[in-house]
Amino acid sequence: MSTPPRPRMTGIGRVLVIVYAIMALAATGRSFVQIVQRFDEAPLAYTLSAVSAVVYIVATLALVFAGRRGWYLVAWVAIVFELVGVLVVGTLSLAVPELFAHDSVWSWFGRGYVFVPLVLPFLGLWWLVTHRPAASVPVTAAAEARS
Template structure:
């Protein structure tokens, strides 16, 4: 049987981006990352919503930071899922802000624990969430830069 393919047999396989060796940011591992961000979006939004309504006067700093984290997770999720180069840039910016937030809030919560009578998503570097809030933006940025050439 003859091979009628126009591709050279030793050519690298093209990915969904059309570029050899460059995976699309929302395929494969990228899909898992989007699901994790989606779960964190839901979790942080539910927690912040409940705390805003029921406990805001107990810990306004913690609760405001949890609400901010929820918004950042939502934006990151949306732009990780989109395929264009502008979305890639917005995802990098959002996830960079997320990393800065978890680092700054983590340090601040250790220095001034009295400002965090209720934990926020980012306090103590995300200890209440198994430190996933600390690891997630690092992995997210790695993935975005790994898929950089495609922007998709």
């Protein structure tokens, strides 16, 4: 008899999804206000805020549904994109600060969000590695393994 799959959204997994959802809301709100009120002042920074909002929304949904077909891969892509974005934008904001006259979610490695954008993708990747979806084993193969 096979063991039932362990639930994905318990404990730290649930906290991780909640933090991603909060970041999605915060980045969406920030980018909306920035784009509506002052887009002409810093189009690059404000566009990057909107991109980060989309990434956080996709990552949140992908983590929630990561046990379903295809969503696990979407979670990987979104979180790796997030990590690369934070590292590239954070590095550029230090090296070429005139590109980011106004802060974006990922500028200065997420300083405006207490560096949560820098830490979050590492936690997300750790979660994905430690909570891979169970591979489906055909019934006949499982029966043969027991005999």
